[in-house]
Amino acid sequence: MPSMMPRIKFRSLPLQVLLFIVTFGIYGLYWFYVTAVEMRDATGDHDSSPGLWLVLMFIPFGSLFATYFYSALYEKWSNDSFNRWLLWVIWIIFSPAVWFIVQSELNKRSTYH
Secondary structure, three states, rough: OOOOOOOOEEOOHHHHHHHHOOOHHHHHHHHHHHHHHHHHHOOOOOOOOOOHHHHHHOOHHHHHHHHHHHHHHHHHHOOOOOOOOHHHHHHHHHHHHHHHHHHHHHOOOOOOO
């Protein structure tokens, strides 16, 4: 186990929405990657591959796998907040809700701004 506490960054939800709009959605991909890396480091699950998941987002139907793996990592990191299957279904139906759920929980446990 690493001696340093994993770093979880506090991110303002309104600012993220603005960045998402201004960057025409590119910020959403960045957010997906960096939050997956933060959760991977926090859980010590180095079998997770946020970079590969990001690539899958550009492949037809690959995003289904990427979001499932992300949901599984979130379930592992959050302990009991959301079941991976429930989070994954929410992601398919209304992805902004997942953004709010995950970022709100990350903000609660943030270690720096």
